[in-house]
Amino acid sequence: EFEPALEKSGAAAEPLTRNAEPPKTYPLGLVLKACPEIADYAVEGIGNWRDFMITAAQVRGYLGVSPSAYEDACHVMGQEIAAVVIACILQRAQHIDSAGGYLRVLTEKARAGEFSVGPMLMAALRANGATAKMTG
Template sequence: MDSFREKGETSGSVAETDGARSLPKRDLPLGMVLSACPDVLDYAKGREIRAWRDFVAAAEQARPALGISPSAWMEAQEAMGPENAAITVAAILQRAERISGGGYLRNLAERARAGKFTVWPMVMALLRAKIEGSKPSASAGRAGRAGGGEIARPDDSSGGGNSSWTVSPALLKSLEKPRRT
């Protein structure tokens, strides 16, 4: 499975093998990234992120708290581009209790240089965990998903317009599939 994952991440094409698909080449929407990585808002000026420029600045502010050196941050930006490096830092921030920031970011930057890394799986894993965490328990006696298939932005008081976005049924279905081990 690992060889397929590396091949899928490298190619960026949509291929089906044993029901698994690689992810699209297109960029992730900022709203989706903020939903997956809400902790980065703590580092944003005025706790507000309206554009990728704001997101990159917030990730740069979070970097020292994660033990990521300026040189590791610079390498990641060169290898991945500023937005993808910021997404990676925000994803590390979400899992800070489980991930050592600097070494992990350097490793991912090296993989990005080799064409073997994309931010999509990180963000999808965080969204999957969020969706699984929001499902009502069987003891609650409710069926279905909380929020009717919508994932709200973490800070609805930001005044940034529409504070939620709808997840497509296809994305929800793919996120709900059991992970293979």
């Protein structure tokens, strides 16, 4: 039997891991408001999740995150969430000594069911002074 999540995702039959949040948990607009710097790296802008994930994969290299660390994060968190994490890391890059090491720590927390991207995203929104629309 087919799983609806696999049919829609276009992923190469990669099931969601049990610790991962469902894909696209947060609206793309919210993610871009929290992490606007990633848009600077998009060749033709970011109009959808696919553009966002392609850009995050490129940014991974600029941040010095190894392909294996990003691949592991995608496998554990799901591609969309891993891309959001990369965007959040980029947003705070000047405060992070090792983006790759940080991603590996977050991936291990996610593997143990101890990481949710929500608080990270909300902190990025607060840091950008974009909380007005989130309260209430």
